[in-house]
Amino acid sequence: MEIVRSNSNARMSQMVVYNGVVYLAGQVDETSQIGRSVLEQTRNVLAQIDGYLAQAGTDKTRLLTATIYLSDMSQFAQMNQAWDAWVSPQGLPTRATVQAKLAGAEFDVEIVVTAAV
Amino acid sequence: MEIVRSNSNARMSQMVVYNGVVYLAGQVDETSQIGRSVLEQTRNVLAQIDGYLAQAGTDKTRLLTATIYLSDMSQFAQMNQAWDAWVSPQGLPTRATVQAKLAGAEFDVEIVVTAAV
Amino acid sequence: MEIVRSNSNARMSQMVVYNGVVYLAGQVDETSQIGRSVLEQTRNVLAQIDGYLAQAGTDKTRLLTATIYLSDMSQFAQMNQAWDAWVSPQGLPTRATVQAKLAGAEFDVEIVVTAAV
Numbered sequence: 001m002e003i004v005r006s007n008s009n010a011r012m013s014q015m016v017v018y019n020g021v022v023y024l025a026g027q028v029d030e031t032s033q034i035g036r037s038v039l040e041q042t043r044n045v046l047a048q049i050d051g052y053l054a055q056a057g058t059d060k061t062r063l064l065t066a067t068i069y070l071s072d073m074s075q076f077a078q079m080n081q082a083w084d085a086w087v088s089p090q091g092l093p094t095r096a097t098v099q100a101k102l103a104g105a106e107f108d109v110e111i112v113v114t115a116a117v
Numbered sequence: 118m119e120i121v122r123s124n125s126n127a128r129m130s131q132m133v134v135y136n137g138v139v140y141l142a143g144q145v146d147e148t149s150q151i152g153r154s155v156l157e158q159t160r161n162v163l164a165q166i167d168g169y170l171a172q173a174g175t176d177k178t179r180l181l182t183a184t185i186y187l188s189d190m191s192q193f194a195q196m197n198q199a200w201d202a203w204v205s206p207q208g209l210p211t212r213a214t215v216q217a218k219l220a221g222a223e224f225d226v227e228i229v230v231t232a233a234v
Numbered sequence: 235m236e237i238v239r240s241n242s243n244a245r246m247s248q249m250v251v252y253n254g255v256v257y258l259a260g261q262v263d264e265t266s267q268i269g270r271s272v273l274e275q276t277r278n279v280l281a282q283i284d285g286y287l288a289q290a291g292t293d294k295t296r297l298l299t300a301t302i303y304l305s306d307m308s309q310f311a312q313m314n315q316a317w318d319a320w321v322s323p324q325g326l327p328t329r330a331t332v333q334a335k336l337a338g339a340e341f342d343v344e345i346v347v348t349a350a351v
Contacts, residue, residue: 001254003296003350005326011318012329016298018350019254020118020136023299026330062120064133065140067229069332073218084128092122095129096143096229098186099218101307101333112301112330116120116135137235137253179237181250182257184346190335201245209239212246213260213346215303215334233237233252 006055015052021064022056022117024049028107038075038108042082045111053115061091062116068097071108079109123172132169138181139173139234141166145224155192155225159199162228170232178208179233185214188225196226240289249286255298256290256351258283262341272309272342276316279345287349295325296350302331305342313343 007014016023029036029044053059070079076097087093093113102110124131133140146153146161170176187196193214204210210230219227241248250257263270263278287293304313310331321327327347336344 001350003298008326010323011314011321011326012300013326014328016328018298023328025328026332064120064135066129067330069330073220076220080128087128089127092125092128092130094131094133094140094142094229096184096186096227097220098143098227103307103310103331110330110332112328116118181237181252183246190337193337197245204245206244209242209245209247211248211250211257211259211346213301213303213344214337215260215344216336217334233235 007052015056017056017117020117022053022058022115024052024113026069026110026112028102028110032106034106036106038070038078039082041107041109042079045109046082046086049111049113056117058115058117060086061088063091063093064114064116066093066095067112068095069100069102069110070097071099071102073099075108124169132173134173134234137234139170139175139232141169141230143186143227143229145219145221145227149223151223153223155187155195156199158224158226159196162226163199163203166228166230173234175232175234177203178205180208180210181231181233183210183212184229185212186217186219186227187214188216188219190216192225241286249290251290251351254351256287256292256349258286258347260303260344260346262336262344266340268340270340272304272312273316275341275343276313279343280316280320283345283347290351292349292351294320295322297325297327298348298350300327300329301346302329303334303336303344304331305333305336307333309342
């Protein structure tokens with residue numbers, strides 16, 4: 001079976017498709033600055049995910065799994081506010097959310113998803 | 118290929134089946150209270166996993182992967198005590214265990230598994 | 235579909251192959267000692283991954299995903315130095331990197347990968 005990679009730099013691919021599944025890299029708000037709210041960061045992350053899924057010919061109604069990393073679990077409600085407004089009632093993935101420091105101080109939420117293509 | 122979702126609320130599904138794989142949401146001990154031991158929490162989490170796998174028509178002998186989050190790595194041995202008593206010698210999944218704060222103070226262990234259906 | 239497990243002990247398998255995908259357990263530098271640099275640990279982890287992938291009849295050019303746990307995100311650049319020298323430009327997986335305390339004080343980096351077989 002073919003592996004299709006896209007949006008690759010020298011380090012990783014933002015998206016890999018294989019055997020009916022699209023895997024996305026961990027998405028952080030690419031435009032974030034220190035002090036941006038988790039609500040806004042999450043909205044931007046989810047918009048980035050929409051863009052990649054569209055590029056793979058699928059969308060959020062076909063999500064399989066989500067892993068959410070928050071730099072501070074006290075922002076769980078803010079993240080969920082953006083998440084709940086975004087997910088499709090007919091396309092709810094499994095999910096796990098844990099606290100973890102991320103790769104830059106301007107990033108407070110990172111989301112990894114897989115979806116069916 | 119069809120996606121089958123179950124035990125969904127407005128936010129996520131506890132289980133998604135696609136292309137021969139069942140994905141479970143991160144399982145915490147749903148009945149936990151602050152102060153409950155990691156040993157007991159882990160036993161309860163694993164019982165919940167058994168229940169979901171049965172619902173998907175599979176069981177722990179067909180586990181593929183497990184990711185375990187512990188709120189305090191000093192409880193690694195307690196978690197393993199419950200894990201080692203539970204896993205099937207013929208069905209050992211891959212595993213990764215890391216420390217991470219979880220979504221509620223009453224939760225000290227969260228386990229994400231995938232299995233073949 | 236058959237599940238093939240290998241390098242199993244009483245707790246987990248280091249590798250599981252199913253439906254065209256090989257899943258590896260979280261790899262830490264098995265020979266690590268406290269004080270070993272993240273650069274060296276990462277090189278050893280990636281060599282271990284090469285070994286398991288070879289055993290499964292595949293290699294790093296067919297990587298799908300990577301999840302990287304660092305005990306201290308300030309070592310991100312050191313990890314990347316080893317990573318960037320290792321990955322294949324034609325086989326770049328998706329990736330997510332977060333900070334998490336690992337199962338032993340001698341381990342500062344743990345990597346979980348999946349690959350196509």
